[in-house]
């Protein structure tokens with residue numbers, strides 16, 4: 001598909017496609033603007049592109065009321081997203097507005113007094129935060145006339161794309177590293193699209209997809225996290241909006257976010273900034289913390305070394321959903337952590353498992369390995385005095401533990417196996433009397 005890129009200010013002329021308040025794409029590095037299209041890199045400086053908006057004018061009260069009257073999913077924020085106004089009426093999976101769990105038991109255990117919350121995105125349609133980003137990318141795919149939806153995935157994205165494509169009536173063909181968890185593979189295959197395992201790690205899969213986009217084989221394909229990446233990324237802003245709305249239109253003081261490519265973290269920051277600009281929340285300081293597994297910690301390593309560039313790593317961790325050795329948004333994550341006074345930290349696989357079980361034991365929330373990474377880092381940073389226990393803190397659980405059972409199956413088994421008799425139960429010694 002041929003796409004005209006037009007340099008210069010494009011906001012004065014109406015965009016060629018209807019993606020609601022989205023006005024143009026703009027380069028994060030040099031600021032050059034381009035017409036809305038399936039583009040991801042600046043034609044002048046190769047910097048990443050992001051969506052620029054004509055954001056709603058009018059009073060914050062009006063906008064707040066309009067949002068609160070909207071549906072109980074991400075489409076309540078349609079005025080702030082690159083989607084057409086009638087998006088809620090189209091066939092899609094309506095993700096979002098997941099629970100913000102006030103985690104008092106966990107807070108007590110960790111010594112947090114300022115209020116601890118878990119934003120539990122396992123409640124999304126395919127049980128991870130990826131439904132948010134895919135829902136936005138589907139609208140862009142429809143607008144640009146793509147007939148096949150695709151992605152390079154660490155697991156959760158493949159399932160989210162498969163499901164969203166099924167619902168939208170699009171074809172799908174998704175690519176994953178061949179050695180993912182069984183739960184992720186089945187979740188990606190069950191929706192009936194093509195699922196291709198690549199012999200290599202995520203970074204190999206991603207490189208393969210970039211080649212496919214440039215080849216006639218990939219013509220008419222919308223890769224949600226490659227040529228639709230600017231739109232895809234905007235879906236993560238809805239986490240920022242929901243958290244603030246659920247806190248009573250207030251910014252959290254501290255938030256801990258897992259890092260794979262770093263897109264989610266950078267867009268949550270963008271979401272907070274927009275809410276401040278629109279007057280929907282009071283403008284006050286917040287700190288953003290990034291979480292990685294030690295076996296794939298390129299951003300954490302750069303943060304600790306004081307570097308601006310992120311040196312790629314070869315991933316080796318049970319947190320496969322976060323196993324991106326060469327994270328595209330790594331440098332922006334470093335900027336945000338430093339600008340807000342946050343940090344980037346990593347934990348061992350053993351600490352990941354402990355944190356999964358800690359969250360389950362204290363709050364009844366069973367997170368996937370990425371959730372274990374995030375809570376593990378939170379605990380480590382509280383103990384190090386970096387996260388202030390007296391301030392309001394939000395921790396993300398971005399996926400469902402049922403997809404990564406292997407992480408805890410060795411240590412989560414039946415307490416006892418007995419004959420069906422009271423004598424046998426008494427003999428097992430499980431009760432005091």
Ligand SMILES: *Cc1c(COP(=O)(O)O)cnc(C)c1O
Nearest residue numbers: 156260261262263264370398399
């Ligand atoms: C993809 C993913 C993330 C973060 O992804 P980014 O590439 O950093 O946006 C976090 N948690 C889970 C479970 C994921 O699948």
